[in-house]
Amino acid sequence: MFMFEKALEGSRRYWIWLFCVLAVIAVGFVFYMYQFNVGLGVTGMSRDVSWGLYIAQFTFFVGVAASAVMVVLPYYLHDYKAFGRITILGEFLAITAVIMCMLFIFVDLGQPARIFNMILHPTPWSLMFWDMISLGGYLLLNAVITLVTLTAEREEVAPPAWIKPIIILSIPWAVSIHTVTAFLYAGLPGRAFWLTAIMAPRFLAGAFCSGPALLILFCLILRKTTGFDAGQKAINALAVIVTYAMAINVFFILVEIFTTLYSRIPGDMAPLEYLYVGLDGNYHLVPWMWLSGLLAVFSLSLLLVPSWRGNRVLLPIACLAVFFSLWLDKGLGLIVGGFTPSPLDTITTYTPTLPEWSIVIGVWAIGALMITVFYKIALGVHEEIGEEEVHESVLVAGAAGR
């Protein structure tokens, strides 16, 4: 099944890693069963802050999923051959991230057994319905694309011609998943922090730096652990993408802050005050939001200087800073900021609990398991056909054949 046998052979180190990941998943699962039995009251969420870490993680990983377009688009639309070897890695990352998103939604539901009510009673005026369609569709598209291109690569033939339009379709579809996710929040009256037209563009900018930053880190890890070389040209190009997207992301954040602070409308200012300077003696998230801001400035100053960006030591540091900055911004501040202060001007502190963190880390571990197995398969196919350049030449031949 889907070249799965490749994942079943590996070094001692590979198996130790897999068992560690499985152990973390098991811990998360035990805590999920606890939450399932007792109720979502075991989390830090409340009547006022009714969404927390789960929905925030969902939002962040939709971005990671969408970012695959940053390798797919240059490769397939601009024929940028340097991405030939990493396109499959980007697509596998997208599949993994989408499945993680679905899991984060699932663990957030009060009545998970009723999830199929979404399909039983389809509701097109709910953005949640469209999120289901766009995420499900994106998963399907990427699953078909990876299966078909990898099979073709293994058999050393050109991928069938019909896959090309599907790949092209996956590009706007990637944009749609993060746009619809932004619309989940940006269309609500009475949540001033979310009621902004720049939410979707900001989401996309954040996605297109955090996702490729993660991909660079994966490529560097693969180079160390497996000897797979993504190629310096590809890594450098990815780093340029991260730089542009991060600059745009920071610009969008500053635009948002200007509009709010200069207009000085109290209801719009309150969430920003809560996040960045503290409100009515509540400084809960202030250090984290400033850390996010500092990491953004720090990473951007590393990335903007070409010689630092190309540096083998500084680049991974910059990528880690980008990823963590965005994780704090979107995976923490965005959701809590939308709920604080509440419509009745009360501030309820949200602190994720141990079961909540364990479930979140469990879902991350599921992601780590999937990405390990997927990359093992992809690299296994590479090794099998031996030649490093085959992937590229086959695709070129395929295009020429059409």
Place this chain on the structure above:
Amino acid sequence: MKITRKDFLRLTGLSFLAAGTIEATHAIAGRSAAQESAPRKETPSQTVRWGMVVDLRKCRKDSGCDACIQACDSAHNIPQFSNPKHQVKWIWTQPYETVFPFIQNGYAEQTDAGIQVPLMCNHCADPPCVRVCPTQATWKRADGIVMMDWHRCIGCRYCMAACPYGSRSFNWLDPRPHIPHINPDFPTRTKGVVEKCNFCEERLAQGQRPACVDACPEKALVFGNLADPNSEPRQLLRERFAVQREPELGTGPSVYYLV
């Protein structure tokens, strides 16, 4: 694979077209939703629209009184949680200045400042909670009451994010052990579903007024048909200055406050 500039522009155009189609579908779906979910605002065709008028002058005379809350809690099997994070509230009170922040303007200090205002679901004419619910577990009846189906709700809490009034509560834990005296005539809820004030539709069906209205010793809560110009609430709204909560959001609340 060689792509000329012309090809690229063509492909980009197609991509945008595909993205645009998704948005267009939204717009169409949104419009049909508005058509289906009954009239948006008070329209002449609507013969019944249940609503409430809260006379704050009468209510504040007895500011320690919580008869309406007690009556609602026992009628509807509302659990009593000591942890404020887990509380379930159908009708409750909140300080005047947090409910109507726009009324406190500088030196024009209002005499009502400091009093407790009874709050409940506004049973909006265009309810955001109904718009966002992915399973139609919450919907608006023809008589204006916004209802909840506790058997269909999946517990995603999108409605809680959408409600600009904080009128919705979630069952973070199993509510049953926390109900002091179970009323066998009304269902209890399970953990993991959202609930809120239902304007006592179960009592209206039997020709009774809502429990909170009957319980108020000062007759500060006046319930009736807003679509009927001769109804008690409509008469009060003609005679006195009334406000709604956040009317600028366009939700069209059915609960009015006489200040």
